[in-house]
Amino acid sequence: MSEDATLADLLRESRRFPPPAAFARAANVTADVYRDAERDPLGFWAGTAERLSWARRWDRVLEWQPPFATWFVGGRLNVAENCVDRHVAAGRGDRVAFHWEGEPGDTRTVTYADLHRQVCQAANALTDLGVRTGDRVAIYLPMIPETVVAMLACARIGAPHTVVFGGFSAEALRGRIQDCDARVVVTADGGYRRGAPSGLKVHVDAALKECPQVRNVLVVRRTGQDVDWVAGRDRWWHEEVDRQPAEHTAAAFPSEHPLFVLYTSGTTAKPKGILHTTGGYLAFVAWTHWAVFDLKPDTDVYWCTADVGWVTGHSYTVYGPLANGATSVLYEGTPDTPHRGRWWELVEKYRVSILYTAPTAIRSFMKWGEDIPREFDLSSLRLLGTVGEPINPEAWVWYREHIGGARCPIVDTWWQTETGGILISPLPGVHDGKPGSASRPLPGVAAEIYDEGGRQLPRRNAAGYLVLTEPWPGMMRTIWGDDQRYRETYWSRFPGVYFAGDGAKWDDDGDIWLLGRVDDVMNISGHRISTTEVESALVSHPGVAEAAVVGAPDPTTGQGIVAFVIPRAGGEDTAGEDVVRRLREHVSAQIGPIAKPRQILVVPELPKTRSGKIMRRLLRDVAEHRELGDVTTLTDSSVMDLIRQRLPDPR
Ligand code: WTA
Numbered sequence: 197m198s199e200d201a202t203l204a205d206l207l208r209e210s211r212r213f214p215p216p217a218a219f220a221r222a223a224n225v226t227a228d229v230y231r232d233a234e235r236d237p238l239g240f241w242a243g244t245a246e247r248l249s250w251a252r253r254w255d256r257v258l259e260w261q262p263p264f265a266t267w268f269v270g271g272r273l274n275v276a277e278n279c280v281d282r283h284v285a286a287g288r289g290d291r292v293a294f295h296w297e298g299e300p301g302d303t304r305t306v307t308y309a310d311l312h313r314q315v316c317q318a319a320n321a322l323t324d325l326g327v328r329t330g331d332r333v334a335i336y337l338p339m340i341p342e343t344v345v346a347m348l349a350c351a352r353i354g355a356p357h358t359v360v361f362g363g364f365s366a367e368a369l370r371g372r373i374q375d376c377d378a379r380v381v382v383t384a385d386g387g388y389r390r391g392a393p394s395g396l397k398v399h400v401d402a403a404l405k406e407c408p409q410v411r412n413v414l415v416v417r418r419t420g421q422d423v424d425w426v427a428g429r430d431r432w433w434h435e436e437v438d439r440q441p442a443e444h445t446a447a448a449f450p451s452e453h454p455l456f457v458l459y460t461s462g463t464t465a466k467p468k469g470i471l472h473t474t475g476g477y478l479a480f481v482a483w484t485h486w487a488v489f490d491l492k493p494d495t496d497v498y499w500c501t502a503d504v505g506w507v508t509g510h511s512y513t514v515y516g517p518l519a520n521g522a523t524s525v526l527y528e529g530t531p532d533t534p535h536r537g538r539w540w541e542l543v544e545k546y547r548v549s550i551l552y553t554a555p556t557a558i559r560s561f562m563k564w565g566e567d568i569p570r571e572f573d574l575s576s577l578r579l580l581g582t583v584g585e586p587i588n589p590e591a592w593v594w595y596r597e598h599i600g601g602a603r604c605p606i607v608d609t610w611w612q613t614e615t616g617g618i619l620i621s622p623l624p625g626v627h628d629g630k631p632g633s634a635s636r637p638l639p640g641v642a643a644e645i646y647d648e649g650g651r652q653l654p655r656r657n658a659a660g661y662l663v664l665t666e667p668w669p670g671m672m673r674t675i676w677g678d679d680q681r682y683r684e685t686y687w688s689r690f691p692g693v694y695f696a697g698d699g700a701k702w703d704d705d706g707d708i709w710l711l712g713r714v715d716d717v718m719n720i721s722g723h724r725i726s727t728t729e730v731e732s733a734l735v736s737h738p739g740v741a742e743a744a745v746v747g748a749p750d751p752t753t754g755q756g757i758v759a760f761v762i763p764r765a766g767g768e769d770t771a772g773e774d775v776v777r778r779l780r781e782h783v784s785a786q787i788g789p790i791a792k793p794r795q796i797l798v799v800p801e802l803p804k805t806r807s808g809k810i811m812r813r814l815l816r817d818v819a820e821h822r823e824l825g826d827v828t829t830l831t832d833s834s835v836m837d838l839i840r841q842r843l844p845d846p847r
Contacts, residue, residue, distance in 0.1 A: 211631055212630055213628060213630075219578070220625040224490050224491070229487075229623075230636075241479070245271075247479065247486075248273060249273065250271050254268035255270035255271075256268075256269040263686065263694070264674070264679075265476075267479075268475040271450070271451040273448055274352060274447065274448050275515070276315055276348045284309055284312050288521060290308075291307060291493075292305055294311075294523075295525050296340070296527075296528075299389070299527075299528045299529025308521070314342075318345050319446075320441060322349055322355065325412045325431070326412075330356070330454075333357050334358050334369070335347060336359075336396055336399070337382060337387075338362050339527060340416065340528060342382075343359075343504050347359065347456075347510075347514055348514075350456075352446050353447075354447065354449045356376075356454040357455075357457075358469070359504060359509075359510065360505060361503060361505025361506060363505070363790055365784065366398075369403040370402075370403035371467070373403060376677075379410060381410055381414070382433075383413060384396050384419075385419050385420065386398075386418060386421050387528065388528060389530065389533075390533050397413075410429075413426075450474070454473055454474075456472055457469040462717065463728060464726065465728045468676075469677070470672045477669070477670050478519055480616055480617045480668065481519065481670060485517055486520050488621050489550050489581065490623075493520055493523070496550055496578075498517055498524045498525070500512045507612075508552075508583055511616060531557060537572060540568065540572035540574060544576075549577060550580075551599070555584065555588070555722065556752060558599075559591050559751065561598075562590075577604050578604055579604055579607070580605070583611070585712075586709075586711070586754075587631075588632065592629075592631035605622075605624040605625075608632075608633065608634045609621040613724075614696075618638065619664070620641070621638060622634075622635035623638075630707060632709060634707075641664070643662060644663050644665050645660045647660045648660070656702055656706060657704050660699070662700040664693065664696065697713055697717060718746075725790065727745040728745075730787070731759075737779060739775065739778075741761075742802060743761045743762070744815055745758070746760075748794075757795075758819040759779075760797050761779065761799070779793075799839045803815065805831070806829070811829070814827065814830075814836060824836055
């Protein structure tokens with residue numbers, strides 16, 4: 197969504213949807229929580245941690261030496277025990293943790309007691325493979341119960357995991373394994389995607405050619421496809437895990453013990469390993485999941501559609517819901533396989549009451565038409581959520597009408613991999629729904645908007661840069677192995693405050709509107725991809741001399757990737773369609789299919805300033821078929837005419 201479009205929506209948008217009275221009356225959180233949190237923020241955060249079970253209580257809530265935070269100092273706990281054992285101990289072992297549905301239609305019901313057994317067995321198996329507290333384990337799996345089990349088993353033995361989205365390439369996987377020096381990889385032979393098995397182990401094999409430090413690969417058999425096998429290194433999950441004892445005594449780890457590293461795109465070509473730790477993270481995701489989704493663990497069926505490879509899957513498919521003892525749906529496949537009503541079929545089948553998804557999915561459903569969801573009984577739904585990108589008011593209203601039956605409140609939740617959990621969102625029993633606005637900072641969260649010069653703007657009718665001025669328990673602790681980069685990326689644009697990289701606006705009511713990224717990060721279907729990452733993938737192709745990448749608005753995916761490339765002199769012929777196809781494939785192999793440019797334009801020159809900086813602003817104008825902005829700082833303004841000649845006629 198471009199800034200202009202969002203602003204235009206904002207000016208037009210005046211609809212308000214108050215929460216239904218019965219919903220508000222029964223809501224987990226009421227308005228006074230804001231006052232309490234404001235009066236005593238540390239007392240408020242301590243309250244969120246009280247919801248967990250601690251082997252040793254903390255001595256102090258926070259030690260803050262900007263930009264480094266230590267939360268719940270002196271406390272000790274085990275994440276897996278909090279997510280699994282304590283529910284079983286409280287007599288809730290028979291409660292379903294996951295209704296799992298494979299894409300081909302196979303299903304599994306995993307209770308908390310099942311989860312306990314499997315997590316203990318997997319923890320024992322990892323220990324047998326020599327994984328020790330502090331060792332990193334990479335997880336590269338489809339959306340199957342073993343993925344959750346593997347994460348919890350790592351947490352149980354204090355081995356930080358790094359989950360790599362199954363849609364990433366071997367090359368992307370290699371970079372992540374090397375950066376965090378993982379010694380064991382958990383994967384599957386493959387997974388199902390759009391009706392066909394696709395390989396995962398094959399990518400692990402390719403990646404490990406350059407990762408000699410990896411000792412073992414634990415392989416889940418999911419599709420039954422043929423795989424290559426390295427004797428000694430490769431082990432089947434069903435052989436290593438299933439034979440293990442179903443008991444495992446978990447150690448309690450310090451609050452700040454590393455829980456996971458999750459890689460995300462920044463403004464450079466190298467993804468950043470975002471580090472989250474134990475106590476603060478779990479307290480924060482558990483509380484926000486309970487408060488924002490108004491979770492009633494005894495009766496709700498909750499479904500977060502995000503893949504576990506992204507932070508939304510970590511915080512709101514795995515850790516938050518399990519810490520709260522929720523019953524969730526876990527679905528392996530795509531929304532249109534085998535038919536475009538698949539999600540709604542699942543909502544009907546499992547009587548889903550809370551659905552959390554991304555605007556890009558909603559826009560696809562809008563395109564497919566409301567007749568599809570109408571065929572299913574969606575009356576179990578009582579709350580809807582969105583995340584990942586700004587939601588345009590049209591999509592918000594469509595979601596409310598056609599999925600939410602004009603009765604469900606919607607929570608538009610703003611957060612980032614770095615923030616660990618939701619920071620800005622309406623509370624569904626407290627605030628009116630306002631299509632397109634993420635509403636208010638949650639209780640205890642200190643969000644402000646600064647102007648270019650770092651001055652805090654009044655909380656009415658003002659636009660600028662979103663910042664967080666106080667720490668919160670779920671915040672990232674650093675970039676894995678690179679404190680300096682952590683400081684520079686997040687804490688130096690405005691000294692002493694966290695710079696989110698998003699533009700935002702306070703409206704006349706004091707509600708926040710997110711206006712998209714202000715840096716070189718694109719948002720494609722809610723996935724963060726940096727322009728430089730795609731550029732460096734393109735220039736790694738022998739036929740390309742230079743490349744510039746911009747995100748252009750796209751009606752379904754939010755943004756689409758548009759690349760401008762200069763062919764290498766004397767290189768292969770780079771004018772034809774064939775080359776464009778090859779370059780798209782090349783990017784896909786370097787990063788993953790989600791990073792394939794929507795459009796590649798072969799151009800003779802790129803617009804540059806006299807200091808040699810590529811002017812992406814002008815390329816965006818071209819990609820959007822707009823009048824060009826100011827070209828006076830270009831070394832050679834005729835470049836833009838040459839580029840335009842290469843552009844297909846928009847009509
Ligand atoms: C964007 C996903 C507007 C934003 C949880 C942020 C949003 C980036 C919203 C983080 C929202 C996320 N409204 N924009 N509700 N939620 N974003 O790290 O630009 O994959 O900086 O975390 O997504 O993406 P990430």
